[in-house]
Amino acid sequence: MDILNESVALGVDLLIFGLCVREYVHNRRVVGLLKTAPHYSIDGDLKGIVERRQAEGLPVYAEIRGTVTPRGVPLRSALAPGVSGVLQILKLQEHRVARGFTGFWMEHRKLLFRSANEMPFELRSQQHGVEIVDALGAAVLDVDVVYDHYKLSTPSFHDLILGFFTGIRQRGLQTTEEVLRDGSSLTAIGRLQLVGGSLRMQPSPEAGLFLTTATKSGLIQRFEAAKWPMILKIALCGAVSGFLIGLLAKKLYRKKRQQKEEARIHSRLERERRERRARSRPAAPLSDDQLCVVCATNPKEIILLPCGHVCLCEDCSPRIAATCPVCRGKIVSKAAAFIA
Numbered sequence: 001m002d003i004l005n006e007s008v009a010l011g012v013d014l015l016i017f018g019l020c021v022r023e024y025v026h027n028r029r030v031v032g033l034l035k036t037a038p039h040y041s042i043d044g045d046l047k048g049i050v051e052r053r054q055a056e057g058l059p060v061y062a063e064i065r066g067t068v069t070p071r072g073v074p075l076r077s078a079l080a081p082g083v084s085g086v087l088q089i090l091k092l093q094e095h096r097v098a099r100g101f102t103g104f105w106m107e108h109r110k111l112l113f114r115s116a117n118e119m120p121f122e123l124r125s126q127q128h129g130v131e132i133v134d135a136l137g138a139a140v141l142d143v144d145v146v147y148d149h150y151k152l153s154t155p156s157f158h159d160l161i162l163g164f165f166t167g168i169r170q171r172g173l174q175t176t177e178e179v180l181r182d183g184s185s186l187t188a189i190g191r192l193q194l195v196g197g198s199l200r201m202q203p204s205p206e207a208g209l210f211l212t213t214a215t216k217s218g219l220i221q222r223f224e225a226a227k228w229p230m231i232l233k234i235a236l237c238g239a240v241s242g243f244l245i246g247l248l249a250k251k252l253y254r255k256k257r258q259q260k261e262e263a264r265i266h267s268r269l270e271r272e273r274r275e276r277r278a279r280s281r282p283a284a285p286l287s288d289d290q291l292c293v294v295c296a297t298n299p300k301e302i303i304l305l306p307c308g309h310v311c312l313c314e315d316c317s318p319r320i321a322a323t324c325p326v327c328r329g330k331i332v333s334k335a336a337a338f339i340a
């Protein structure tokens with residue numbers, strides 16, 4: 001079909017548009033929640049506040065800041081000696097250049113290995129603490145890179161030949177280790193809960209959990225800055241959608257107009273044929289059994305097969321397609337009948 005390409009393009013564009021809008025709405029919701037999240041200091045009062053809000057059935061989405069304190073022996077860094085923390089992420093990435101479909105070589109990174117490890121920890125301020133639950137699942141997790149090593153690969157002749165045919169060449173391997181150090185100051189924004197007399201913070205279903213060494217305003221700024229590329233993408237996708245809808249509407253309108261014109265020509269030709277037939281019919285009056293059984297005006301002119309009944313005129317014939325009006329037999333074909 002001639003509108004298939006435009007329809008597929010419009011479908012894909014609307015899908016991307018929908019995803020961009022969803023991303024933007026999520027970004028705005030997160031910014032709204034971050035802005036309205038009150039700051040509570042970790043002290044004796046916090047339990048009381050959370051207890052009262054919980055008793056009223058209200059979730060407590062708040063910001064707290066404290067010192068990362070492990071509950072037990074802290075994790076030792078695997079690659080950086082002397083560094084310990086409560087959460088570590090090890091990554092091995094391959095840097096590669098791949099020939100894209102345009103023929104250019106583009107640099108890519110491929111994650112070959114990732115290992116994450118965490119232990120129970122809390123944010124403390126003096127004598128009080130709040131346990132952080134599911135830190136690895138945080139929407140934002142700012143941790144220190146304590147080890148970063150890049151090893152450039154030296155390709156052999158065989159690798160070069162292989163790379164030429166597969167379109168992928170390895171540049172090097174990067175090993176990194178990220179650690180959330182114990183003793184560092186951390187801002188956490190999430191849902192506070194009082195469970196069994198102790199406070200804990202976990203991801204909220206609306207926005208998740210945010211753990212950053214920066215401040216809340218810094219975090220909001222980061223989300224605000226991310227909104228502009230989204231708006232640009234939405235505007236671009238919207239413009240493309242508008243253009244494609246316009247193109248489709250134009251094509252459909254033209255097609256409809258063409259069909260109308262064809263129908264008009266067809267009916268004019270049919271009318272002319274009828275008039276010609278009427279002129280060529282015998283002028284003498286016909287007896288009843290010589291007249292078409294449908295219109296009872298024109299002579300019988302068509303033979304129905306296989307039953308063989310001659311009972312229709314040429315004008316009525318197109319309207320009778322399934323069964324013979326005389327014997328109800330199935331019509332397989334029709335032919336002009338010449339009665340001499």
Ligand SMILES: [Zn+2]
Nearest residue numbers: 292295313316
């Ligand atoms: Zn007729």
Ligand SMILES: [Zn+2]
Nearest residue numbers: 307309324327
């Ligand atoms: Zn028949």
